[in-house]
Amino acid sequence: xxxxxxxxxxxxxxxxxxxxxxxxxxxxxxxxxxxxxxxxxxxxxxxxxxxxxxxxxxxxxxxxxxxxxxxxxxxxxxxxxxxxxxxxxxxxxxxxxxxxxxxxxxxxxxxxxxxxxxxxxxxxxxxxxxxxxxxxxxxxxxxxxxxxxxxxxxxxxxxxxxxxxxxxxxxxxxxxxxxxxx
Amino acid sequence: xxxxxxxxxxxxxxxxxxxxxxxxxxxxxxxxxxxxxxxxxxxxxxxxxxxxxxxxxxxxxxxxxxxxxxxxxxxxxxxxxxxxxxxxxxxxxxxxxxxxxxxxxxxxxxxxxxxxxxxxxxxxxxxxxxxxxxxxxxxxxxxxxxxxxxxxxxxxxxxxxxxxxxxxxxxxxxxxxxxxxxxxxxxxxxxxxxxxxxxxxxxxxxxxxxxxxxxxxxxxxxxxxxxxxxxxxxxxxxxxxxxxxxxxxxxxxxxxxxxxxxxxxxxxxxxxxxxxxxxxxxxxxxxxxxxxxxxxxxxxxxxxxxxxxxxxxxxxxxxxxxxxxxxxxx
Numbered sequence: 001x002x003x004x005x006x007x008x009x010x011x012x013x014x015x016x017x018x019x020x021x022x023x024x025x026x027x028x029x030x031x032x033x034x035x036x037x038x039x040x041x042x043x044x045x046x047x048x049x050x051x052x053x054x055x056x057x058x059x060x061x062x063x064x065x066x067x068x069x070x071x072x073x074x075x076x077x078x079x080x081x082x083x084x085x086x087x088x089x090x091x092x093x094x095x096x097x098x099x100x101x102x103x104x105x106x107x108x109x110x111x112x113x114x115x116x117x118x119x120x121x122x123x124x125x126x127x128x129x130x131x132x133x134x135x136x137x138x139x140x141x142x143x144x145x146x147x148x149x150x151x152x153x154x155x156x157x158x159x160x161x162x163x164x165x166x167x168x169x170x171x172x173x174x175x176x177x178x179x180x181x182x
Numbered sequence: 183x184x185x186x187x188x189x190x191x192x193x194x195x196x197x198x199x200x201x202x203x204x205x206x207x208x209x210x211x212x213x214x215x216x217x218x219x220x221x222x223x224x225x226x227x228x229x230x231x232x233x234x235x236x237x238x239x240x241x242x243x244x245x246x247x248x249x250x251x252x253x254x255x256x257x258x259x260x261x262x263x264x265x266x267x268x269x270x271x272x273x274x275x276x277x278x279x280x281x282x283x284x285x286x287x288x289x290x291x292x293x294x295x296x297x298x299x300x301x302x303x304x305x306x307x308x309x310x311x312x313x314x315x316x317x318x319x320x321x322x323x324x325x326x327x328x329x330x331x332x333x334x335x336x337x338x339x340x341x342x343x344x345x346x347x348x349x350x351x352x353x354x355x356x357x358x359x360x361x362x363x364x365x366x367x368x369x370x371x372x373x374x375x376x377x378x379x380x381x382x383x384x385x386x387x388x389x390x391x392x393x394x395x396x397x398x399x400x401x402x403x404x405x406x407x408x409x410x411x412x413x414x415x416x417x418x419x420x421x422x423x424x425x426x427x428x429x430x431x432x433x434x435x436x437x438x439x440x441x442x443x444x445x446x447x448x449x450x451x452x453x454x455x456x457x458x459x460x461x462x463x464x465x466x467x468x469x470x471x472x473x474x475x476x477x478x479x480x481x482x483x484x485x486x487x488x489x490x491x492x493x494x495x496x497x498x499x500x501x502x503x504x505x506x507x508x509x510x511x512x
Binding site for chain 2: 009012013016017020021023024025027028030031033035038039040041042043044045046047049050051053054057058059060061062063064065066067068069070071072075101108111112115116119120121125126129130131132133134135136137138141142144145146148149150151152153154155156157158159160161163164165166167168169170171172174175176179
């Protein structure tokens with residue numbers, strides 16, 4: 001079962017891109033679009049967009065880098081640990097929940113570590129991987145997407161994004177507890 | 183909001199680092215200026231007097247763990263070198279490598295030389311090819327503040343690397359997107375989803391190119407094609423910005439779109455599954471269902487939040503979609 005699933009996922013991830021390329025470009029040919037010229041026309045924006053996001057990305061990643069390196073996470077974890085017990089969340093997974101919106105690579109590291117220590121099929125292992133899949137790296141997405149169009153006043157995007165993260169984490173705890181019948 | 187969160191990350195980070203370092207001054211976890219004892223097994227004939235000594239430093243696991251207050255120690259078997267100085271004292275040099283205990287490797291990272299630990303020999307007595315020594319390693323201080331500095335520089339360099347890494351992939355997908363637009367392929371999908379998109383983005387005309395780009399972005403995200411999703415998403419932001427009368431301020435549609443993205447609804451969370459499989463899970467795919475549920479919660483809660491928050495006076499007053507009068511009437 002697990003092997004079948006893995007090979008299905010493998011196949012999807014291998015054929016998805018070639019399929020999309022063929023479909024879109026092929027349809028362009030059918031519709032008599034000058035594919036090469038139009039492709040180049042669209043592609044020339046790539047450089048500008050990438051360069052435009054640099055200041056936003058530097059600002060965001062530096063702040064997160066400082067926060068991560070400082071050990072502030074440990075302090076925050078010990079402050080919040082009594083609260084998490086109330087909602088049935090093991091204290092070990094708290095750093096995962098706090099890191100997820102901040103850093104993709106950071107939360108990936110925490111997830112890997114939790115699985116190594118507790119086993120991937122343990123309650124904590126399943127919970128950590130569900131948390132990882134339950135939301136995105138909010139701060140990164142915010143910096144990149146708004147940076148691309150030079151938006152500095154982000155209004156309610158961050159509180160809304162963090163609300164989504166919070167409920168993603170709560171949802172992950174709820175469903176994982178249900179599966180493990182805790 | 184972002185201003186406060188951003189400065190909080192920086193300030194809390196620096197304060198926490200300083201606090202940690204001050205605590206270390208009192209608890210002295212690196213045992214600065216406390217002598218450690220060990221035995222050096224020399225290779226060849228016993229050295230006479232205070233010439234250079236080279237050999238293998240041995241410290242029992244228990245003694246090492248007790249000295250640094252570690253839960254479990256690792257026996258030290260480590261090549262060292264002792265060199266006398268002009269003033270009569272001797273310097274011990276411990277090159278840091280694979281076999282070095284993890285704790286020492288960590289200490290070396292924050293020292294003056296990344297590849298070795300150095301210290302002063304306090305006492306040495308040689309008999310045959312064995313030498314018993316006590317030594318004090320050079321002090322390790324301000325570990326977290328150093329880490330913060332390093333972290334900031336690394337992040338700044340990393341940000342540019344990420345941005346430059348995007349250039350090629352951006353160009354590729356923006357090109358494909360343009361062809362798909364010209365051929366009308368995007369329009370078909372856009373029309374199909376109009377009832378949904380109009381509800382989510384009432385400010386955006388249903389046939390606007392932004393809608394197509396947003397749909398492509400969300401679809402790519404759901405399929406787990408994150409390197410295609412970002413270019414589509416940025417394209418969508420550019421199109422949404424064409425409808426924005428107020429440069430530099432986010433519109434309601436942008437915030438809604440961002441929220442959908444930050445909730446990250448994915449049908450197959452490939453990264454998490456891969457990590458589970460690598461960790462030897464008997465059922466790596468078990469999290470597909472739970473992740474969809476979790477991300478579903480995130481998406482619904484995020485959308486409710488974004489629609490409620492946009493009515494709050496403090497966010498409403500900057501709404502680019504409203505004229506001055508409408509804001510006043512609020």
